[in-house]
Amino acid sequence: MLRNRNVWIVLIGEFGAGLGLWFGIIGNLEFMQRYVPSDFFKSFILFCGLLAGVFVGPIAGRMIDEYSKKKVLMYSGFGRVLSVIFMFFAIHYHSIVLMIVFLIFLQISAAFYFPALQALIPLIVKKEQLLTLNGIHMNVATIARILGTSIGGILVVATSLTNIYGMSMIAYAFLFVMTYFINVDETRVERTDNKKEKEKTNFTEIFKIIKNTPIVFNVIILNIVPLLFIGGFNLMVIKISDIQHSASIKGYLYTAEGISFLIGAFIIKYLTKYFRPNHLLYFFTATTAIAHLSLFFSKYSSMSVFSFALFGLSVGCFYPVASTVYQTSIDKSYHGRLFSFRGMFERVAMQIVLLSTGFFLDTIGLKYMVLIFGAISIIIVLNSIWREKHNLVNPYNKETQGFSN
Structure with missing residues (x-):
């Protein structure tokens, strides 16, 4: 697989873009800390950008299934480059509104x-290589995140926000150039020229497919558990930093989570040889819930680092399995709509979590918020197990059986 030219292009491009993404996120946090005092208003700003992504999701899904995935990647990559221009103006004018515009375009x-x-990956490797590539891809993204947050934290002190976003723009431009060199046979992508054929690419078709593929539905529901943590990730990092009166704890939390994620994405390939995918998904969503609950003791630096490390390990194992289930359980002709729906679902969930996190941090505080979110996570896991036990979900069909072999 590692002799595959397309694989290297995707991984190198992802690494460069990941650096740019996390430079930008660190810049966003610094900008909001300077000009936005309320946690709830911080969450509302992030909410606006996510909401825009939900609105275009159905259009994106249809276009990905109907047109060249490489061209979609290139156009969207170029859009990322242009979006940073709005942030330059936001910094110059100290404008929250322009920052929101930047987040919307991004x-x-x-x-x-x-x-x-996600729809392109099954086209560049064999089915039995999907889990490995999903794990490597997530590891590359995590290494970029660790370096991006570490270097971004240094840059916040050493240089201006304008320079940080300038580096982010350069990284996005690098991704755009790398995408140009991807060479994949997309002859199976059929152009829809008549009404009957266009109906086949209707976005709502994916709901019927998901309904008829219970394991995919089950994974989507279980995905809520890590989203309850991820949605409020940055706000929790800021709050823990305030609670402990330590700016350096931010770097420790990001690093602990990132390194653990790397370990999880590495060991999951071996775990799938001995355990069924559904059992792994249940176990690691349960450990994610435990990580959330353990933040009740976040005033202790060692405990907060442990919580983020446990979360990183859990999602590092969860996401490669979940992505492979998606890619192997549903026909490739529906992948664009499937992953667009998944993205829409995650954005809606994250919007709710973002606003809830901001509200709870301003009202009841971090300790009691994590108890609520942790309890919800446990209920979701137990309900999914109950549904399986009562034969409401077929978790282990022949399509997903042994996908790691």
Whole structure:
């Protein structure tokens, strides 16, 4: 697989873009800390960008299935580059409104880019290599995140926000150039020229497919558990930093989570040889819930680092399995719509979590918020197990059986 030219292009491009993404996120956090005092208002700003991604999701799904995935990646990559221009103006004028515009354009580009990438991956490697590539891809993204947050934290102190976003723009431009060199046979992508054929690419078709593929539905529901943590990730990092009166704890939390994610994505390939995918998904969503609950003791630096490390390990194992289930359980002709729907679902969930996190942090505080979210996570896991036990979900069909072999 590693002799595959397309694989290297995707991984190198992802690494460069990941650096740019996390430079931008660190810049976003610094910008909001300077000009936005309320946690709830911070969450509302992030909410606006995510909402834009939801609105364009159905269009993105149809276009990814109907047109060249490479072209969708290129256009969306170019959109990422242009979006940073709005942030330059936001910094110059100290404008929250322009920052929101930046986030909207960035999320619209992401709504096209990430589903197209997930739909492209099964076209560049064999089925039995999917789990390995999903794990490697997530590891590359995590290494970029660790370096991006570490370097971004240094840059916040050493240089201006304008320079940080300038580096982010350069990284996005690098991704755009790398995408140009992808060479994949997409002759199976049929152009729809008549009404009957266009109906086949109707976005709502994916709901019927998901309904008829219970394991995919089950994975989507279980995906809520890590989203309850991810949605409020940055706000929790800021709050823990305030609670402990330590700016350096931010770097420790990001690093602990990132390194653990790398370990999880590495060991999951071996775990799937001994355990069924559904059992692994249940176990690691349960450990994610435990990680959330353990943040009740977040005033202790060692405990907060442990919580983020446990979360990183859990999602590092969860997401490669979940992505492979998606890619192997549903026909490739529906992948664009499937991953667009997944992205829409995650954005809606994250919007709710973002606003809830901001509201709870302003009202009841971090300790009691994590108890609520942790309890919800446990209920979701137990309900999914109950549905399986009562034969409401077929978790282990012949399509997903042994996909790691």
